[in-house]
Structure formats: structure tokens, C-alpha cells
Amino acid sequence: MMSALVRSLVILLWAGTAPALAQLTSIYHPTPPEAVGAKPLPSHLEGQKNREFQECPHCPVMVGIPAGTFTMGSPKSEFGRFDSESPQHDVSIKAFALGKYDITNDQFLEFLRSSGYQPAPCNRTLDLKWRSPGRGLAYTPGYDDEPPKWPAVCLDWHDAEAYIGWLNATVRRLRPELAGTLGPYRLPSEAEWEYAARAGTTTARWWGDPIGIDHANCNGCGSKWDDRLLADVDSFRPNLFGLYGMLGNAWQWTADCWHPNYLHAPNNGSAWTEKNCGKHVIRGGSWDNLPVFVRSASRSASTADGGEYDYSSLTGFRVARDLP
Numbered sequence: 001m002m003s004a005l006v007r008s009l010v011i012l013l014w015a016g017t018a019p020a021l022a023q024l025t026s027i028y029h030p031t032p033p034e035a036v037g038a039k040p041l042p043s044h045l046e047g048q049k050n051r052e053f054q055e056c057p058h059c060p061v062m063v064g065i066p067a068g069t070f071t072m073g074s075p076k077s078e079f080g081r082f083d084s085e086s087p088q089h090d091v092s093i094k095a096f097a098l099g100k101y102d103i104t105n106d107q108f109l110e111f112l113r114s115s116g117y118q119p120a121p122c123n124r125t126l127d128l129k130w131r132s133p134g135r136g137l138a139y140t141p142g143y144d145d146e147p148p149k150w151p152a153v154c155l156d157w158h159d160a161e162a163y164i165g166w167l168n169a170t171v172r173r174l175r176p177e178l179a180g181t182l183g184p185y186r187l188p189s190e191a192e193w194e195y196a197a198r199a200g201t202t203t204a205r206w207w208g209d210p211i212g213i214d215h216a217n218c219n220g221c222g223s224k225w226d227d228r229l230l231a232d233v234d235s236f237r238p239n240l241f242g243l244y245g246m247l248g249n250a251w252q253w254t255a256d257c258w259h260p261n262y263l264h265a266p267n268n269g270s271a272w273t274e275k276n277c278g279k280h281v282i283r284g285g286s287w288d289n290l291p292v293f294v295r296s297a298s299r300s301a302s303t304a305d306g307g308e309y310d311y312s313s314l315t316g317f318r319v320a321r322d323l324p
Helices: 004-025 105-115 157-174 190-198
Strands: 062-065 068-072 089-093 096-099 131-134 137-139 251-257 279-283 299-303 320-322
Touching: 062 190, 068 190, 089 190, 096 190, 105 137, 105 157, 190 251, 190 279
Parallel strands: none
Antiparallel strands: 062 096, 068 089, 096 320, 131 137, 251 279, 279 299
């Protein structure tokens, strides 16, 4: 369980995001669908709604993440760690916003219907792919309609970037003052992702070191979905930053190119990129992974087109946003 000290630290850090969030929450902040019939929030999340915003009717719900410094990577004593998670190093993170949930099937279908974009198959042998025939029609990869609140998977890195490009164009149309600017939405850097997943904790997972029971969806997480199928994005408790599903269920793309370790990694929270990036970092683990992959420090990689192993069939994403 989280200590009172960690909760107090999170609340203190959050105070620094208030001015930037005030500008965004005044733009568009309807009552979110999950608020209807929702259970009361835990005490440490009672003020969470003040840190959430939704910039447009079709935009993801975002959560303000406070600035801070954390130790990235895992100690040698952490069970299940890999050498790619070292050396541990301190990273400073600027305040930013991150999606409260993974992008869902419903949200990705809206993008396909609006744009006509056609993702490549994530499994060419089975021809498993999103179908976007145009005329405002789009279909999930499964043979039947998949649940709308499942995380959108069967997506490669380029598909995530295409969605973000559409989202930015949508926001710029609604907010002319953003015309000619980059973003504001993007993939999170790997450092931002881990900082947000830890939410002020230093244990293997935000809820502690043991995998426990029913904290996430994986092959050994003790949930009813384990190693069988995806779960809705809000199926488990949020972490102390109010983010749902950061660990397990579906891998998540980040902006970073893959590097086999953290030697010479940036310490300012920026994405570690380079020309001709052959692989990008994915984080969080998925429903069919063992618990060692469902840790805040665990990292893996996949080619941008999802061509390595079957990671693309297990991978989705959530968006980040720069704050004013």
C-alpha cells in the first residue's frame, strides 16, 4: 500500500500544474461518461477532477502530471529485472499531461471513420487488421465487433502517429491560436511514461513489489481476464496520478528509439531519438505477458511497422500533451 508520505508528495507536486491546467479546463470540460454512476474516488484522488481536462468533444481525457525528478530504471535487487533497465539514473521531468486511459477501440474507430486511414495488418498471416473502407465506415480487427472500451491494439508506431496527427488537426481547427504550431499532442517519451507509471513510487509496481491479485491483466496477475483477452481500460484501480491501466493489458508505444541500455540517455525527460530509428520502445506489458514484464521499469522494443514477433498485435498507445 502507498505510504502517507508518497501521497503527500504527489499532492504537493500537483500544485505546480494548477496554472497551466486552469487554461485548458476552461476550454472544454464536460461531465465525462465515466462520471455517470461512478463509485466514489479514493481519498487521495478526490481532487483529481481539477487536474483533468478534455480539450474538445472527441479528445481523450487528459490528466495533468506534475514536474519532478525521479530515478529511472531498476535496482539490481528487483526481481525479474533486465539489463536493459540499467544503469539507474536521475531524470528531471517538466509538467505535462497524459491520457487518463489508453486510446480505446471507440476512439480509434472515430479517427478511421473521419480520416479513411487504413492501418497495415498486425498479423499478415491471418490478415488481422483494422478495416477502413471509407464512406464513414470502420471496423475493429476481430471478426466480431470488439468492446468499445478495450484498448485499441493491433497498431504499429506509424498508426499511433497518424492518430495523433488527426487529433492535432482537429484541435487546431477548434483553436485557431494553435495554427502553425507543433503538437500539442504527441506520444510520451519513455522517461515521461515511466515517471507517470511510478506516480511517485520506487517499488517494482505502483501498488508495491509483489504482483498481488487483481491489480492488472497479465499471465499471472490474478484477474478474470488473465492470459485470455483484453479488459476495458478502466477495469482496475488508477495509480496515484489518477492514470488507469499503465501496467498490463496492452503494451504502449513511446516516442523513443530503442537503445539496449541507458548509457548516455538524456536526463531531461526528452525522447531519445535518432535518424533511421529501426525500433521504438514499448512499455507496460500485455495480457499474455508474465508478471516480470508488468513492472514500471520493464521495457521492450518493436519495429515501427510491428514486424517483430507479434508485439504490434498486443500494442496500443496513450497520448501526451505539452502544457502551456
